[in-house]
Amino acid sequence: MRGPIPSDPRTRFYRSIELSVDGCWNWKLSKGKRGYAQFWMAGAIRIASRASWELHYGEIPGELFVCHHCDNPACVNPEHLFLGTPSDNIRDCVRKGRQRQVRKQFCPSGHPYSDENTYLASSGSRHCRECIKKRNSEWRKYYGRYAPRNKTNSVRRIANCQGQQEGVEGTHEVVG
Numbered sequence: 001m002r003g004p005i006p007s008d009p010r011t012r013f014y015r016s017i018e019l020s021v022d023g024c025w026n027w028k029l030s031k032g033k034r035g036y037a038q039f040w041m042a043g044a045i046r047i048a049s050r051a052s053w054e055l056h057y058g059e060i061p062g063e064l065f066v067c068h069h070c071d072n073p074a075c076v077n078p079e080h081l082f083l084g085t086p087s088d089n090i091r092d093c094v095r096k097g098r099q100r101q102v103r104k105q106f107c108p109s110g111h112p113y114s115d116e117n118t119y120l121a122s123s124g125s126r127h128c129r130e131c132i133k134k135r136n137s138e139w140r141k142y143y144g145r146y147a148p149r150n151k152t153n154s155v156r157r158i159a160n161c162q163g164q165q166e167g168v169e170g171t172h173e174v175v176g
């Protein structure tokens, strides 16, 4: 790429990757020890996979690691990344990521998929209760008195119509 270096980290980030056939986003810029991709963001050298997580999902909570499902340390594809606990070392994360039956321990915002915090949809997919609660309260703030206050279908239907009229994306689950 020619021209001045763009200051927007997102633009610089996307210019620094090369798509591979297996879906990995391989980092083209400098790599540190053990092949980990490095990225200059917010005035510091960052591990690019962590920068990728923050650009796509937001802040990494606490001391959590960003781990690779694909076992490719140069990869920064957010869909190949997951969060691991501080007690896991990086090798461990990779090993866990390879075992498909081991499920992610944290939602993208870093809340634990514990029994209490996991809402199991009828489709079998898991949702983070903490995030649902947060989404619902943000939604209530936005819609004020039109927000659903209980689980009855009529209220939910009206709420959904509102959402469509206002151009709000996605469905809004009402839980708990």
Ligand SMILES: [Zn+2]
Residues within 6 Å of the ligand: 023, 024, 025, 070, 071, 072, 075, 076, 077, 080
């Ligand atoms: Zn990958």
Ligand SMILES: [Zn+2]
Residues within 6 Å of the ligand: 107, 108, 109, 110, 111, 128, 129, 130, 131, 132
């Ligand atoms: Zn969550």
